Amino acid sequence: MKRRWVGYAVWLLLTACLYFFENNAGTRIMLLCSLLVPLVPFLRGMFFAPDGPEPDYVAPSCTVRSLNREEEEEPDGVRPYVPGDPIRRIHWKLSAKKQELLVREYVPLSPLPSQLPTVNSQRPTPNSKLLTPNPTLQTLNSKLQTPNSKLITLLLLLLVFIAILPEANRGAQALCNRLFAASERVNAYVYTSFPVPEDQSVLLASLLLLGILACLLALTVLRRSRLLALGLMAACSLFQVYFGLSFPWWINVPLYAALGLWMMKRPFDGRRALCFLLLVLLVSAAVLAFFPGVDAATESASESVRDRLSGFSRSLLGTAPELAAGETETRRVHTRSLETGDREAAPERTYRLVTEEAEAISMPRWIDWLKMILLLLLTVALVALPFAPFLLLNARRRKAREARKAFASEDPGEAVCAIFTHVIRWLCETGHDAGNRPFADWAERLPAGLPEGYADRFARCAADFEQAAYSLHPLPEESRRRALSLLRETEAALWQRATRKQRFRLKVWVCLCE
């Protein structure tokens, strides 16, 4: 459990690092994905949930597993006995068969499996029973697993708001720019404070990185562990951060998505993988649509959308655009001098003007359409909203009328059932719900201050109700009268004591047709 969180934290940290160093669409997508994954309950299982055929829970180190040393090692065939081998490793059965001493060979389990959750799922652990999570952990788990749909809805709403409100949109862009400026400052600091000698070759560093990559790949072949995916992800990120340049989003996003898929639990869950890919797609679409970032092409697209939107609102409000014809707006474009000769040159930022023609080339129209559709949907929803309560009330009224119809039923038993449940509903709505216990027991938990002898009459009617509900005997007509008088008494007594809110609820839910 904890280790999964560590894995996730590493992932988050890496994406955050990348985002901080190079703020473009790709890094934004990655950061958003890693933030969103634990919020989606279904996907959370990827990292945190121990659901699966066997408990995917790694015992706290050195409690259970180290009781038996062999458990920490994996049996890996036999070999002939060599003097000095421990006697308890001798494979007696095989030795007896082959008439020579054979020894079991063990390969120490790499520390990798315990770092990340999945590895044991391929190999049945012998003492899986001992490894079942203790109850506190289980409850913790179930708490974590409860879908916090509220949070997700809130998040989605926030995203929609950012997408729709121009101010919020601009604010978000401003925030992005701030972050970008901060990362630029770091870049500048690194560039000026750690100058690299001119004759330094990059060969050694590249070889080192290649070696690390090769090792990781080799490990992948030997042991399939999800830690590797994380390691590769780390290597990629560090590579990009170290050299201060990042791949364009169309390389990075598929790469990270693939690594994320790799990190998923095995046995492979197709639906979960699909869900994850969809999430990545969604986030990429959202980011590319609304925060295309400082990548020149995508940024100009976003700028154009903004311009168009502001133009749209301006034309609605009747104010003319203030910019001169031929120019839209100044925008920041980040360039970095990569000339090796110019050592003193600090990273610089320039501003340039973009003409309308250039603008028109990179102007994707479909984003506008998307926004229009979203707005349309929102309008429809807003228009339909006021009618919803009335529809609901009508349905309630019909239901209540039907419930009342049973009061005058031919069969007194049915009537008693209906009336008595009505009494109980009154009690529930006025906050005297005695919980999931038989109605006859409610007589002991009636609220104080009811008329004299009410509890006895209630118990009498409860007995009638039980007979009506569970016996085969018909009830006398008298019991219906008794129940009706109890209902009237209950209504009168509880209505007086009810608070304003309770009265409202009673009107809506219980006695609409009166």
Add this chain to the structure above:
Amino acid sequence: MRAQLENVLREVEKAIVGKRPVIEKILMALLAEGHVLLDDVPGVGKTTLAVALSRAIGLAFRRVQFTPDVLPSDLTGFTMADRESGDFVYRPGALNGANLILGDEINRASSRTQSALLEAMEERQVTVDGKTYALETPFLVIATENRVGTAGTQPLPYAQMDRFLARLSLGYPDYEAQMAMLRDRQDADPLRDVACVLDREELLALQREARAVTAKDAILDYITRLTLASRAHEAVELGVSPRGALFLDRMAKARAFLEGRDYVTGGDVRAVFQDVCAHRVLLKENVREAAVEQVLEELLKKVENPDRSRLFPGMKK
């Protein structure tokens, strides 16, 4: 409540003071034709209770004190050669001819003896050397198990515990009850005052009537949901068995009958649920043993009772 049963209760209460709920439950088990496991510390009146019950109903009572060297043949009887006639003669054991058996400290018996007793409990007959002898009806076994001093005992396996209808516990008497008990026993043995108020035939008739109590589908549905929920509970390794569900139904019927009704309500099931199911539920290893009651209580809270499902019909959870 039936006057007959009320009389029985009153007579038994003469000997055991202040334990009415437990006596009622044992009577329920008797009506439901099931056996009872008393899980208790020594000296709280298990034997007195059984003797008083057998006297009040006019049942043949026998007590078997189990030790590791009690043999199956002590219970079921055995055949021996008669020197004079040269035939083999069947010598009945403790179970033959008894209506009420008190198996004291059943966990001290060897597992062979235990299984002989349990077989007799289930089949209500004993088989010795290929001949089957029917046992008396009614046949009720009250087995006791001590919680303390378990060294050298052979605890009942889970599968055998399942055959008992209910596990009950007498518990210590409270202050008043103990004072009353001390006062009663100053001069004479109160067991002598217990009169026979019900005979065997009447009891059999009552058992038949108890079996005929109505349990509507809503109740059976409640029982089924309870047992299913017990199997699905996260802290439970083994939930209530189908036999447990059957017993729960029978015990609820007996309770309804004892209360003077001829139909079962959700309250009946609820009232006997703990006693019938607590010994059938096996919790996972790392959950405390004492938590069974809590788990069952939780189930009772969680599983919607049949009354409440009428409150919001159509809202299936």
